Amino acid sequence: AQSVTQPDIHITVSEGASLELRCNYSYGATPYLFWYVQSPGQGLQLLLKYFSGDTLVQGIKGFEAEFKRSQSSFNLRKPSVHWSDAAEYFCAVGASNFGNEKLTFGTGTRLTIIP
């Protein structure tokens, strides 16, 4: 079974600073990887996903993530954060084998932006 760890419960970043949110996964084969964002009072919105190919994935709102198989990681980055990026971010892993078609979510990282 797959699992996801987001080591940082809460991160505070100054507006305009760079951001990196960590995600580590456990899965025996090549995983499908996702980052979702949840703004206050809202549902989850997909930021980006990785299935195969280029390990650097571009997403919406200026976010990108890099799949590193050797480190079992899929960290999310943004070069310059905006106040509107304050939200909770969830990494998720999906199995690539049929018969186990489920997403497993991490516990989330809450991002606070300070002026």
Next chain:
Amino acid sequence: DADVTQTPRNRITKTGKRIMLECSQTKGHDRMYWYRQDPGLGLRLIYYSFDVKDINKGEISDGYSVSRQAQAKFSLSLESAIPNQTALYFCATSDFSGVSTDTQYFGPGTRLTVL
């Protein structure tokens, strides 16, 4: 109009009451899911359905039941609500695009409080 809708958006009920949460989608997806979100625990899968005749338990199905009335409708029931079922509940949908686990699209959530 939203692609995935949930009703009600907020509900307060008492221990022992039967509660139904409803989810409707206009995306034409076959796959639907119910999750609960608790602070610090991320999202956990309760039930999922890959078509009208296919219902599967997730990791935390005890105390819950579901009904897939049509391709577009998936309801979650709490037969006898208890306080530790107080949580934020999300419905999600996904299409079968040929990969085992593809992007899920989330509704806005239902906040349930059991007193």
